Each structure stands twice: as structure tokens, then as C-alpha cells.
Amino acid sequence: MPRKPKMKNLSPAALDMIAARFRVLSDPSRLALLHALMEGERNVAQLVEHTGLSQANASKHLSQLAEAGFLARRKDGLFTWYGVADPGVFELCDLMCGSIARKLGRDLQEIA
Amino acid sequence: MPRKPKMKNLSPAALDMIAARFRVLSDPSRLALLHALMEGERNVAQLVEHTGLSQANASKHLSQLAEAGFLARRKDGLFTWYGVADPGVFELCDLMCGSIARKLGRDLQEIA
DNA sequence: TGACTATATTCCGACATAGTTATATAGTCA
DNA sequence: TGACTATATAACTATGTCGGAATATAGTCA
Numbered sequence: 001m002p003r004k005p006k007m008k009n010l011s012p013a014a015l016d017m018i019a020a021r022f023r024v025l026s027d028p029s030r031l032a033l034l035h036a037l038m039e040g041e042r043n044v045a046q047l048v049e050h051t052g053l054s055q056a057n058a059s060k061h062l063s064q065l066a067e068a069g070f071l072a073r074r075k076d077g078l079f080t081w082y083g084v085a086d087p088g089v090f091e092l093c094d095l096m097c098g099s100i101a102r103k104l105g106r107d108l109q110e111i112a
Numbered sequence: 113m114p115r116k117p118k119m120k121n122l123s124p125a126a127l128d129m130i131a132a133r134f135r136v137l138s139d140p141s142r143l144a145l146l147h148a149l150m151e152g153e154r155n156v157a158q159l160v161e162h163t164g165l166s167q168a169n170a171s172k173h174l175s176q177l178a179e180a181g182f183l184a185r186r187k188d189g190l191f192t193w194y195g196v197a198d199p200g201v202f203e204l205c206d207l208m209c210g211s212i213a214r215k216l217g218r219d220l221q222e223i224a
Numbered sequence: 225t226g227a228c229t230a231t232a233t234t235c236c237g238a239c240a241t242a243g244t245t246a247t248a249t250a251g252t253c254a
Numbered sequence: 255t256g257a258c259t260a261t262a263t264a265a266c267t268a269t270g271t272c273g274g275a276a277t278a279t280a281g282t283c284a
Binding site for chain 1 (some may be wrong): 272273
């Protein structure tokens, strides 16, 4: 029987999936929408008001976030309410902020 | 004095920084390079061999990863050795994989 | 029913990005 | 020195993405 590999191999398809989800988080407008939803569910008009995005633009970004599974939508009459479906997304952002802090610290060391 | 806000506000510049770093992780070729470096430092030729990327393409992706602070470069004669500068990048990938697993689980529930 | 409202979608132009090919840079060795 | 090697960069093309304007879709209410 073949030797057990030291490290799990990631298939190209898996890499594509992971990359696609990172891409959803790689836009400041979408991050602003996520941030605006930390305190709880909001509808589109509220998010437009809060972020300054256009209605069409906000709607598109919200759809992408929901499609990726970070947000959940709930329709109530004319309104669509968006809320966080996977709180793990905030852990991701926190980790990224920590990574940025470490990098800035290292950059500072280089200069000093 | 002004009331202390419930939640820290993120400046547009901060959102841009975070988004830019997520963008670096949003490409399967770069994820493959990162994955190939989990076991330790490698030079460009080794990474080209391991990933199947072209030399020019690999070099560009490696530069981006180093620029973002995820990788460190070390030159030794003709060779350039790349290694992980911030292991936090693997935590980010692990978290993202967990998030994918949760989403797939939820999608499964919907069908069942 | 028809006017109105909230949200989603389509179309389009501007710009960014990934990959290839060719070339530049710089270190090694005869 | 000159031939060779490893890596980086430039130029180009094809494709992807963002945002705006206009329009479509549905739900509400008179």
C-alpha cells in the first residue's frame, strides 16, 4: 500500500473554492456591509443609508455575500432583511487585521 | 464629551487595506504556492516544479505574497528562497475551510 | 384595478488582473 | 572575459470586476 503522505494535498477544485470565497471578502464595499451587520439584521435601505452605496450596488454586493453563505436573507413584504449567517466571517476579519498589525510591526522594525 | 460609540468604526482606508490583503489570498495559484511552502523554505525553481506554474507567473505571484507580508524572500547567489513570514496565513485558510464546510452543511440541510 | 415602493437585474464603460512571451538583471563558473 | 543560469520585469491579450443608469419584479395600499 502507498506511503501515507506527510501533508494533505489540496485539489485544484478545492483551491478554487477557497480562492473564490476570499475574493468575496476582497472588496471594501462588501466589508463595509458586513461591518454594518455586526449589530444585527438590517434591510437594504438601511444598509444603503449606512454605507453610502447606491441601491443597485448594495443589492449586488449583498447578493454576493449571501451567495457565498456569509449572509442570510429574509424577505418580509417589500423589504429584504440581511443578517450574518456565518459569524466565522468576523473571525476571518479579526485574523486578517492581526496579520496586518504584525506586518506593519515588521515594516517598522526594518526602518528603525 | 461625545458618547462612546458601541462599535469601533472602520475608516475607508482600513477597509481598503483589509480588502487588499484578502485579494492576495483570492487566487488559486497563490494559494497553491502558500500550500507548497507549509513544509518549509523553497526556491523558485522548486515551486515552479511543484505547482506547474510558469516561471514568470510564479515569480509574480511570489512577489505579491511577499509584498503583502505573507512570505519572506532570501537571496542566495542565483537562487531566491521563499518562506512563510506570517504563519497566521494558514490560520486564515483553515478558518476559511471551516466556513466552507459550514456552508456546505447548511446547503445540504436545505435539500434534505 | 392602478399608483407607489423596495429590491433585484441587466446593460454598459472603465479599470484591474492572470497568464504568456520576450527580455532584462545579476550571479556563477570556465 | 564570455557562456550560462535563476529570477525578475515589461509588454501584451483576454478575461473579470465595480459602479452607474435604466429597467424589471413584486409586494402594498388606495
